[in-house]
Amino acid sequence: GAGVSQTPSNKVTEKGKYVELRCDPISGHTALYWYRQSLGQGPEFLIYFQGTGAADDSGLPNDRFFAVRPEGSVSTLKIQRTERGDSAVYLCASSSRAGGGTDTQYFGPGTRLTVL
Amino acid sequence: ILNVEQSPQSLHVQEGDSTNFTCSFPSSNFYALHWYRWETAKSPEALFVMTLNGDEKKKGRISATLNTKEGYSYLYIKGSQPEDSATYLCAFPPLYNQGGKLIFGQGTELSVKP
Numbered sequence A: 001g002a003g004v005s006q007t008p009s010n011k012v013t014e015k016g017k018y019v020e021l022r023c024d025p026i027s028g029h030t031a032l033y034w035y036r037q038s039l040g041q042g043p044e045f046l047i048y049f050q051g052t053g054a055a056d057d058s059g060l061p062n063d064r065f066f067a068v069r070p071e072g073s074v075s076t077l078k079i080q081r082t083e084r085g086d087s088a089v090y091l092c093a094s095s096s097r098a099g100g101g102t103d104t105q106y107f108g109p110g111t112r113l114t115v116l
Numbered sequence B: 001i002l003n004v005e006q007s008p009q010s011l012h013v014q015e016g017d018s019t020n021f022t023c024s025f026p027s028s029n030f031y032a033l034h035w036y037r038w039e040t041a042k043s044p045e046a047l048f049v050m051t052l053n054g055d056e057k058k059k060g061r062i063s064a065t066l067n068t069k070e071g072y073s074y075l076y077i078k079g080s081q082p083e084d085s086a087t088y089l090c091a092f093p094p095l096y097n098q099g100g101k102l103i104f105g106q107g108t109e110l111s112v113k114p
Helices: none
Strands: A005-007 A010-013 A019-024 A031-037 A044-050 A053-056 A065-068 A075-079 A088-095 A111-115 B005-007 B010-014 B019-024 B033-038 B045-050 B056-059 B062-067 B072-077 B086-092 B108-113
Touching (some): A010 A019, A019 A111, A031 A075, A044 A065, A044 A075, A075 A088, B005 B086, B019 B108, B033 B072, B072 B086
Parallel strands (some): B010 B108
Antiparallel strands (some): A019 A075, A031 A044, A031 A088, A065 A075, A088 A111, B005 B019, B019 B072, B033 B045, B033 B086, B056 B062, B086 B108
């Protein structure tokens, strides 16, 4: 079956611009996660959705970052007034159950964001 | 501060060598440990989810062990092949947050030369 997909695969933008990154989770998965991987580091948690609601947004670095999942499937991560430090690979993952810590998270290939 | 450490950061081996690397995590309030393999330009692939002290899991030539009392897990690759070249990540869910959020180590980058 289809895995997690993310679009675009690459995004280059200028400092100060607005960007949207999209994630299509595996069909039927209720939990959806966003992570960010900066060069030389492991993925860093941003936000977790259970259904349509953000159950944990403690990893969002500041109020320029926002994410939605209006119908409980596709999610969009939105970044306003981008800064060079936002350059990273943004990963999305989904899991089938109610976000338990023993559940496998299935990752998409990521969106590589470059802010010039 | 909940932290996951992986060592070494990078490893270069010859085809056919066996290798292993380490993931260290907080031993108190352990809940689970995840291992992932991430090849360049692909999605991170789940290898194992480990929950029990002394657990050992195997997938082909890759195996992993878990010691929750001392807070470490080893990943072993027997007879490395060039296609094993990837970054290997471990991660754990903080017990206080059972929503499934994972804290990742920085990864071990493995390069296998033919």
